[in-house]
Amino acid sequence: VNKTGVDIMEVYLSPTSDNEWGEDVMGKDILESGQKVDITFSSAETECNWDLKVVDEDDDDIVWTKLNLCTANEITLMYEGKRPTAIIK
DSSP states (O other), rough: EESSSSSEEEEEETTTTTTSSOOOOOOOOOOOOOOOOOOOOTOOOOOEEEEEEEEEEEEEEEEEEEOSSSSSEEEEEEETTTTEEHHHH
């Protein structure tokens, strides 16, 4: 769920242990502020801690680190006071 206050143009995910980002999982879509999107992972994936980077409409990067995606059903991304925070349900 995008509660950042900005439109998200690109979303990248990478296991926290990796030094490189994966491919843009949004493709050609845009995740507008207040909207949500479903992103699924392979059931064969064993890594739990992931970093997430978004690129907003101003081409700025915002990064969240060490998100436990093994227990997450929904992640609400926020960007308050230039600090990325997330609520994981």
